[in-house]
Every structure is written in C-alpha cells, then in structure tokens.
Amino acid sequence: MWRYEKRLQYPVNITQTNPKMAQFIISQYGGPDGEAAAAMRYLSQRYAMPYDKCKATLNDIGTEELGHFEIIGAIVHQLTRNLTPQEIEESGFGPYYIDHTTGLWPQAAGGIPFNACEFQSKGDPITDLFENLAAEQKARATYDNILRMVKDPEVCDPIRFLRAREVVHFQRFGEALRDVQDHLNSRNFYAFNPAFDKPQGKSAQ
Amino acid sequence: MSCGYKDQLSMNVYETGFALDEAQLYLNTHPTDQEAMNYYQQVRRLNQDAVRAYEEVHGPLMFNQVNSNNWSWVKGPWPWEGGMR
Ligand SMILES: [Fe+2]
Secondary structure (H helix, E strand, C coil): CCCCCCCCCCCCCCCCCCHHHHHHHCHHHHCCCCHHHHHHHHHHHHHHCCCHHHHHHHHHHHHHHHHHHHHHHHHHHHHCCCCCHHHHHHHCCHHHHHHHCCCCCCECCCCCECCHHHCCCCCCHHHHHHHHHHHHHHHHHHHHHHHHHCCCHHHHHHHHHHHHHHHHHHHHHHHHHHHHHHCCCCCCCCCCCCCCCCCCCCCCC | CCCCCCCHHHHHHHHHHHHHHHHHHHHHHCCCCHHHHHHHHHHHHHHHHHHHHHHHHHCCCCHHHCCCCCCHHHCCCCHHHCCCC
C-alpha cells in the first residue's frame, strides 16, 4: 500500500508562468515515455517477477515514478497558474485549455491521451527488464529534448533532477537483469521463462 | 541548490530523504554490501532528526504525525503548489 508524504521528491517552485513550456512538459505526465507509464509498467511487472532483489527493484522504482508523476504535475500546474485568455491564445495552449481549462490531464505533448499500449508487462523477466532499460533511455532522451527548449532555471532544475534519475534507474535495472541471468542456465538464458515454466532440475531458481 | 529551499529545515528533509531513496535502490540490488548498509543506517538517523525538526515548525509530513487537537493535515500550501520547498 501507499501513504502520502506531504512533500515532493524534489522541490518545484516556479514563479514565471509559461503555458507553451507546460504543453511540452506535459508529455512526461501522460505521454509515451512519461512518468505515469513508467509507474504503471514497473508496478504491473512485479507480480510475475520470480526473484526477490528484482521484485524490490520493480516495486521501489515504480513507487519513485509515482513521485515523479507528481513532480511533473506540479511543474505543469505552476506553469499554467493565473493565465489570461490572451496569454492562452498567444502561447498555443488554447486547444488544451478548451478541453481541460488549466486542470491536469495525462496526455502527450501532441495531445494523444495516456494509453497503456505505451508500455508492456510481458510476464517474462528478461523481456520486461529489457523493456525497462529502453524505457529509462527514452525518458532520458525526452528530458534532453525538453531541456533544449526550456530556459527558465526554476523549470530546468527539477527537470535535470528527473533526467538524472532515469540514468540511475537504468543502472539498477541493468543490475536486476544480471541477477535474473545469474539464476538461469548461462549457456541459454532463453531455455525457459522462469516466471511461467516449471523446469526440472537446479537451474529453476 | 539552484532554486533554494523554504528554509534549512526543509532542505535537510529533502537532502536526507534523497539519500535514503538512493540507498534503498542501491541496496535492493546489493543487499550484502556492508558499506552501503552503514551509509543507510547513518542517513536513516539524519532523516529521522530532519523530519522531526521540520514537523515541529511546519506541521506533519505524514497524516499520522498529527498530534494536536486540531486536524492540521489539511493546512496548505500543498506540495504541488510550491509552498513546500
Ligand atoms: Fe525512471
């Protein structure tokens, strides 16, 4: 279960609104490589994971991603506070505003709604961990794209923090993948799916 | 600390909280690393002290730390509003 700690994982305090940047950054709220997808991916994958260190890794990185979802929400919220209709029109924020005013809704930068098809939970530990390594790099690349657009240091600072976390998560998932492989037959990691097949003999666990 | 924090109490909560997050993920894949365990024990104590000092001035970080007769949990600003840094 989860209980709320009344703070962000990293502070966000933005004093200058910028609806154009908000529309870019919202992609990490509900876009293809965003934090909602990350949290749902890892927290869903943990059920099929047979190994304890990897279960802990999926559980705790999935939990941290929920905290990142909240940081992105805070950034978008603070970038869109107290806007005038004129600012909305001139910034290009109009299409989003028409459907959601300045409420938060998980979508990609281009307006595509959040969709579970943006991640996989395959029920195969090697497959899932490779998916996660790719996901962390895709999120890191998205933050790099955002950082090329954003000039305000109050926005860059938490975005840089989130980018650095993707690199750390990539490292931890790499270690988890090594742990899975250590449990398997070193001559053929793909001889069976340790989450599903029940092979005879000592290579199973 | 390019954006700054509300005060030293807040900064201590953030910094020790982050040290704990890092120790947790590292220990998950290195559960027998004694040096990492020592680090965890050290930052756990620092974080407990930081949270206690923070809550005395700014109110509870977790709802079950409300220990007064009034329900201070609802008092803002909430984290996403920027009042927590
Ligand atoms: Fe991540």
